[in-house]
Amino acid sequence: MPNLPxxxxxRSPLEVAGTAAREAGKLLLTHFGSVKKVKRKSAGNLxxxxxxxxxxxxxxxxxKEYPHFGILSExxxxxxxxxxxxxxxxxxxxxxxxxxxxxxxxxxxxxxRDRDILVGVTYDPVRDELFEAQAGEGAYINESPIRVxxxxxLKKSLISLDLGYSHDLGRKMLExxxxxxxxxxxxxxxxxxxxxxxxxxxxRVSLYFHRYLFxxxxxxxxxxxxxxxxxxxxxxxxTANIGSVELIASNRKLxxxxxxxxxx
Numbered sequence: 001m002p003n004l005p006x007x008x009x010x011r012s013p014l015e016v017a018g019t020a021a022r023e024a025g026k027l028l029l030t031h032f033g034s035v036k037k038v039k040r041k042s043a044g045n046l047x048x049x050x051x052x053x054x055x056x057x058x059x060x061x062x063x064k065e066y067p068h069f070g071i072l073s074e075x076x077x078x079x080x081x082x083x084x085x086x087x088x089x090x091x092x093x094x095x096x097x098x099x100x101x102x103x104x105x106x107x108x109x110x111x112x113r114d115r116d117i118l119v120g121v122t123y124d125p126v127r128d129e130l131f132e133a134q135a136g137e138g139a140y141i142n143e144s145p146i147r148v149x150x151x152x153x154l155k156k157s158l159i160s161l162d163l164g165y166s167h168d169l170g171r172k173m174l175e176x177x178x179x180x181x182x183x184x185x186x187x188x189x190x191x192x193x194x195x196x197x198x199x200x201x202x203x204r205v206s207l208y209f210h211r212y213l214f215x216x217x218x219x220x221x222x223x224x225x226x227x228x229x230x231x232x233x234x235x236x237x238x239t240a241n242i243g244s245v246e247l248i249a250s251n252r253k254l255x256x257x258x259x260x261x262x263x264x
Contacts, residue, residue, distance in 0.1 A: 004111075004118060004134075005085070007065035014134050017087075017109040017121045020061045024054040024091060024107045025125030028098070032126075035099050048099055051075055054091035058109065062087050069111075074216045082215070082242065085113050090216035094192030108194045110219035115241060120220025122198045131198040131224055139201050139227040146202040148230035152253040154261070157206035160188040160196050164212025173211060176262055183261075197221030200249045201228040207250035207258055211235065215242045225249045235263055 007016045031050040055075045062071060070086035082088070087109065092098060094105030103126040111119040122131040131146075133139040139146050151157055159180060163170040180187055188205070190196040194217055199205040201224040210217075219242050225232050232240040232249045237259050240247040248255055248263075 005066075008067070009065060011065070013066075013111045013119045014121070014132060016062065016065045017111065017119055018123070018130055018132055020058045021107040021109050021121050021123035022125075022130065023061065024058050025123045027054055027057055028092060028105070028107070029125050032098065032103070033101055047075060048092070048095060050098065051092045051095060054107065055089065058089050058091055058107070062089075062109075072215060074214070082112055083114065085111065087111055088215050088219040088242070090194065093194040093217065094190075097191040102191065104190070104195060105192055106195050106198070108216060108220050110223065112219060112242060115243075117219055117223040117242060120223040122194050122220050122224065124195060124198075131201060131220075133201075133220070133224040133227040135223060135227070137227070139224045141202055146228050148200060148225060148228050148251045149203040149206045149254070150251070151206050152251070152257075154184050154207075154254065154257055157184050157254060158186050158188065158204075159184045159258075160190050160199070160205045160208045162190055162193050162196060162210050164210065166212050169211045176209075179262055193217045194221055197232075197247075197249055198224060200230060201225045207248065207254055209246075209248040209258075211246040213245050213247065218242070218244065218247060221249070222247075231255050233259070235259075237263065 004013050035048050073089040090108035098105045107123045109121050118135050120133050131141050163173050196208040200208045222232050231252050234240050234244050235246050
């Protein structure tokens with residue numbers, strides 16, 4: 001893995017991403033429980049004042065440190081193309097949880113170069129947990145190394161998912177839950193795809209799947225799971241990438257058992 005360019009402050013991209021995520025997390029906590037301005041982007045898809053403030057903090061910080069890098073961000077730069085070095089940002093993943101006062105949400109920041117994910121961080125400000133990974137350097141939570149689960153039986157697995165904002169795909173996901181019921185240890189709806197994927201990386205969740213995703217939801221998690229010894233594929237079993245809209249993340253054996261039994 002070649003050396004990555006340092007920021008104007010002399011910090012590495014991983015340090016910059018981690019600092020930006022932590023600062024944004026502090027901001028989110030100051031507004032948590034007192035959200036006033038909420039807009040509806042589509043059915044079930046909200047954006048709050050906190051999303052916008054968090055995004056501004058992150059974007060301003062990244063531009064100051066790396067003025068020549070592109071930025072793809074959910075709320076204001078969602079149509080930006082990924083070319084060369086580009087930051088991919090979700091200033092608040094789990095907005096519905098956040099809006100209703102459920103303490104399960106996070107900040108996502110990744111650095112990609114063309115289609116390669118170089119650095120990824122996912123920060124949970126409620127638990128002060130920083131999940132981070134750099135290509136070829138492993139995955140960590142608060143500087144402690146993490147690995148995906150060693151469980152290889154679906155019957156013993158905690159499976160998690162989210163339904164997304166498409167009613168048709170949501171119904172398909174519910175059908176999959178119906179098939180899973182009784183075939184796995186338990187099933188959880190997370191409310192934050194980014195934390196769901198991070199929980200796979202650290203072994204808390206055995207397998208996570210989703211069918212309605214965007215680059216800012218998954219960029220950090222794709223790298224994190226792979227650096228933690230796991231695999232991430234789409235519903236056809238092909239390697240997932242930053243442009244994938246659906247994914248399944250787990251260890252190799254569990255993932256392929258899931259695909260064999262429940263994939264299309």
